[in-house]
Amino acid sequence: AAESPLTRQLNRLTKQVTIFAMCMGIAFFCLSLFVVHEPFASSFIFALGMVVAFIPEGLLPTVTLSLAMAVQRMSRRNALVKKLDSVEALGSTSVICTDKTGTLTQNEMTVNHLWTATREYEISGVGYAPDGQIEGEGRSWRAVDDADLELLLEGGLLCGNARLAEPEEEGKRYEVYGDPTEACLIVSAQKGGIDRAELEARMPRVKELPFESRRKRMTTVHALEYPLEGARRIAFTKGAPNEVVRLSTYVRVHGAVEPMTEELRQRIMKANDTYAADGLRVLAVAYRPLDGANAGAGIPDAMSDYTPENIERDLTFVGLEVMMDPPRPEVAAAVAECHRAGIRIVMITGDYGLTAASIARRLKIVEGEGLSVISGFELSKMGDEELKEKLAGQVVFARMAPEQKLRVVTALQEMGEIVAVTGDGVNDAPALKKADIGVAMGITGTDVAKEAADMILTDDNFASIVAAIEEGRAVYSNIRKFLLYILNSNAPEAVPNAVYLLSGGAVPLPLTTMQILTIDLGTDMLPALGLGTEPPEETIMDQPPRDPNERLLNRRVLVKAFLWYGLMASIVAMAGYLLVNMLAGWPGIPLAGLGDDGDPVYIQATTMTLAGIIFAQIGQVMNCRTETTSVFKIGLFSNRRILIGIVFEVVLLVILTTFPPLQGVFHTAPLAWQDYAFLCCIPPVVIAIEEIRKAWLRRRERSRAVANR
Structure with missing residues (x-):
């Protein structure tokens, strides 16, 4: 079977992340060895920690959880998915080839x-x-x-x-x-x-x-x-x-x-x-x-x-x-939602052409002039190029034999479309199999059609397809949110260490290797998994279909992760590090005891850097939940899994900083109430800064919408 768009993207992402992590590891190894003159073994362990830091260990569990949660939500909306990766493919759908009777209409003749x-x-x-x-x-x-x-x-x-x-x-x-x-x-x-x-x-x-x-x-x-x-x-x-x-x-x-x-x-x-x-x-x-x-x-x-x-x-x-056979009352709104989302609808029916055209106009599947009604007989005499020209405009296929769907689907795919096809009969099986997403009818569908399909509609309702597409888009969006969250924590892990290396060791290492692993394998994981369960945003169907060739890890994600969210967290982390030193008397005394592992100021400073990153990530996980919508609109406490993740990372931080056997392993020290007062200010500030940016984006989108009217 052909790979789904998600599978192809994950394979590409794995290669990208592997190359990026290895390059960062080699760069940090060389700087540690030749600039700071650390021993080979220490430099290697340090570089290995950085490689681990840049690998999103929770990616596969997040993808699986996100797909599984979407399948669960879709089942409540009358769509049963047979394969997990079909969920995301739905989100890429650009054309829906649908029959009429029972799907667009009530099937109550x-x-x-x-x-x-x-x-x-x-x-x-x-x-x-x-x-x-x-x-x-x-x-x-x-x-x-x-x-x-x-x-x-x-x-x-x-x-x-x-x-x-x-x-x-x-x-x-x-x-x-x-x-x-x-x-x-x-x-x-x-x-x-x-x-x-x-x-x-x-x-x-x-x-x-x-x-x-x-x-x-x-x-x-x-x-x-x-x-x-x-x-x-x-x-x-x-x-x-x-x-x-x-x-x-x-x-x-x-x-x-x-x-x-x-x-x-x-x-x-x-x-x-x-x-x-x-x-x-x-x-x-x-x-x-x-x-x-x-x-x-x-x-x-x-x-x-x-x-x-x-x-x-x-x-x-x-x-x-x-x-x-009256149209289903909910279909008109679903059709309008498809148009808003940039999804075309092509009706393929066995009914008479005038009947099909009338229903298509009544539901506003087609609007205005220029509608082509093509019968199965006309299609049989039509060349492939002529068919593609017709498919580029408004078209309804009438008096079609089920096997003729296959030709229409093939032509659309050759035009670069991601096609979802509905069917219920035995002869629909080739088209359902050929389609990017085959959708069988649960009530009127034959066993052969259901076997060939990727998804089954339990209510035979077109509106359920649109709901499934919305959930499919949410899956891809949630995977992006996960990547954004994981990558933005890499910046505050890398920046303090880069400062140490580029200063030639004059600034003692603000974050140890074990503390980096604590963030990557401990505190980051559960909140990141929680992002994979976010429901679709209100504006998700206002966007055009995603280009299947668009990369998960693109320039926009990298810029936002490293130069916006990551920069904020890096400033917070270094601010915590410097705050401890200033309270201890710096610059009147050496900075962090010049990195002496036994110096209490140095241990306190690295602990504060670790805590600053964790509390910055509490704010950032909330910021990552939406693209432009205010997090207060969806509710700060609406995602229970994220809240559990936040509680877990705070509890883990408290354990690592107060339990003596772990203090030596993770190079931590207890935090005072003044430290916690500073840390508790971080999430609101991080959220407030991002809310200002999102408000500006929303205002800009409204201005564009008004200008385009």
Whole structure:
């Protein structure tokens, strides 16, 4: 399997950090050996401590924790992730290829219009409860009132496999087993007074030609208790109106069979287009007698020869069943959030083009002029370069076979996009596998689709994809926050030692090797891990998709870590070191006893340097929690893991400075209350300085937004 963007970035980061740490180690070794003239062994140990200081030991646990926490949050938002690294890949998504039915819409079909060659009907009621009636020409209609209406409702009901179960509790929804489209045809027949059990007893099914995306229709063959047009066997076909009309040689008019004329074909397709333009889905119903005088030629005797080629021709058109699948109410906001985040949405559906375009406009997936609606037939005749030109603009794909998704996904990836694809059928598996993120439907999805996907939506809802993308972006952001925090502690570790080396030893070493290891392996670790669990920031979806080639450790992170946060902490560390010396009488006495390990001033000074770095990091971990948002807005105490980490590092400092056996190992001494008073002032000052910078950044962003309106 191909590496995820996160895996590639971590591999690159590992090399970067290794090279950087080794270079720093060699530089400090040479300075210690040749400038300060320390013994080889001391210089080597000193350099080794600096190498360890510049390696982020907690990176892998933080990445794993951040991914795991995101998966946990996503599961609460109806998205189940199968592989951890898929979470971050979601954050890089720049295009979502989504189907329509059930994902953008509620998948609760309701037939609201019926159309025959003689009249149009409206049906009241919403959902799968058979509450409503058929109305037309100012009166209510039952199926028995009109032969064409009756045959339309019967054909729609018989040509399907769905089942409806009444709710056990009052107020609950009907359970649908099978295709929701077929379920709503059952309801429309019930509203017309047709009893399903009685009908199926009168017209038992003897053969089925299942729906195929290529044919865009389905046919069932039934034996008749009472002859119809002299036939004892009949085939009902339902499917896309243009396909059914194309195969229809006859049409039912007032209960009689008449030849299909070009004028009637145009009337049917005009009605279909009118409904589709309103965002309604349309199915056509037709039939064919398989024996008797009106059967026509070419009907095989053996049922094994009942094939689509033999049966689905010379049909008699009956009418149209028009249904509404309303958009999910939360999808419009999710679409707007995608646009704000710079994520394009490409609808790929098996529905009619006008229906797809209408839904796309209603949800504002596309806006303005210049929309291209491409059918599966048109796509099959289109070259790769022409397809890419269309994909660069606003496009909706309609009447698409599931396998054609693969070509669209491949073209988008060749254009440099990170693509998420939704699917539910067996034929969707290649596209789901090819996509950077394959998203299967948990309710309507097949086992094959779920196996091929990286993520499963438990509610089949487009809004859940957007929520997952938000969490994916948070993962990458949290890893960056971890790096920023870990690297900014390297500066106050390196600067005091650099002062010692560059002064040729005139400034005694402010921080010992064991104290450096205390910071890296002790006090830094838990707060850094806490940063990996930060929830997404409010502004995270206001940014464009991240370039998958953008490095985790880029110039912006390095500048912020070393020249801003690191500089602040370095000043604090050296200030603590000098404060102890000044209180002891410096410059009237030698600075820190000239580095004598037995000198209490020197031990106190190195302890204060260590404590200053730790307390500076308390402020810096709070600063690292957000990019520009005020930490007070998200709450200083809202991340429990960071608070535990802060308590741990303060307790560890107290233990190392008060427990005698550890004092000798870590070169520490007890701190007085005056020392702690100074240390407690550090975090608020560090936070306040950063809050001023963030406020300035927020004001600048608002000014830019106003200027761009």
